[in-house]
Amino acid sequence: MKAVRYDGFGGIGVLRIDEVDRPVPGAGQVLVRVEAAGINPGEAAIRTGAMADIFPSAFPSGQGSDLAGVVAEVGAWAGRFAIGDEVIGFSEKRSAQAELVLVEVGNLVHKPVEVPWAVAGGLYVAGVTAWGAVHSVHLEQGDTVVVSAAAGGVGSLAVQLARRAGATVIGLASRRNHEWLRGHGVIPVEYGDGVIDRIEAETPGGVDAFIDTHGDGYVELALALGVSPERIDTIADFAAAAKYGVKTEPGPNPRPGAEILTELATLVAAGRLEVPIAKVYPLSRVREAYADLERRHTHGKIVLEP
Structure with missing residues (x-):
């Protein structure tokens, strides 16, 4: 073979x-x-x-x-x-x-x-990672969460799972992906210079949680937005996680990967997760x-x- x-x-x-x-x-x-x-x-x-x-x-x-x-x-x-x-x-x-x-x-x-x-x-990898990140920041109905690289392999699933948890989701992505994000109930925000101002304009009540799927300074951005370290999860910037005490783990009660995979596949099959x-x-x-x-x-x- x-x-x-x-x-x-x-x-x-x-x-x-x-x-x-x-x-x-x-x-x-x-x-x-x-x-x-x-x-x-x-x-x-x-x-x-x-x-x-x-x-x-x-x-x-x-x-x-x-x-x-x-x-x-x-x-x-x-x-x-x-x-x-x-x-x-x-x-x-x-x-x-x-x-x-x-x-x-x-x-x-x-x-x-x-x-x-x-x-x-x-x-499997993207799905279980997204599932873990969303559960790690303890999202509840009415929370506001920002997701970096929101149209990427992990981010595109994290934003949908966060919406299913009842959160308002801000998705950081290039403009060409904004239509897809809007179509999934996500508020798109373009990344790059001035991003903190654009996020704050969309979140007058503040930001409760942050999921970083990209790295390169997004942990610092989350902290600048006033998010508590225990509600920041990064899958990409382990140096920043160690420095600031933010999360890198899949959640408070990890479940077997196959069990999560079954849950995700069922959602996909039902048309509830793209x-x-x-x-x-x-x-x-x-x-x-x-x-x-x-x-x-x-x-x-x-x-x-x-």
Whole structure:
């Protein structure tokens, strides 16, 4: 089978497609034939070595967590999964960007028929991260929350989940994404110089919480808006989090990833949560896909199809 591999830390140039042996499922595992696999900024950071202290690597390394596909083989104790089942899940071994992936049964859920493959394949990391960020800042009916990079892979889901929690949501995004935000009940505000004045103009009662999905000074902006550190969550600026004591965790009562994934997939299937797909690339163009991701201007998720 074909799989993404790299032999050492570096930029997108280290990525290649290898022919590797077909995996064999062991006890409690299934082999999934991948239909779609999302890509995420964290994977790029792991590949460059920027997160080596947290996520050490052994080479050659695979890449990717998000996946959706069809069960091709089952090992012993595969539980509720059978050959031919359509599933959504995640790999804990950085191996999702491949034609076939071994997955622990606890990391899989059945895919609702209403959820398209590209959406299913890009749902786990962004979805669980957005879910965690929203719960982390304890949103309640009537709160006002600001979300940075509100049209990105995580931000586009966070704004919708925040609205479902009953909050008024201010979404920071480029002007070209404002129509989409308005269509989802979000008040769009253009980022850049003067952003604090534009936010304050839209929030005469003040800002209660802030979710930062971009980094680059948004924690400081949240503090300047008067948001308490315990109601600021960043998934991107860990130095600022350490300096100011803001949150980086997924919430006060973390739930298993598969349980959250089931909840999110159910919302998608019911038309209550939209997962924008920015672009779909074939697996062979994985370098182009990550180059696109690293420009940080996409609306929604970038997905690979083997």
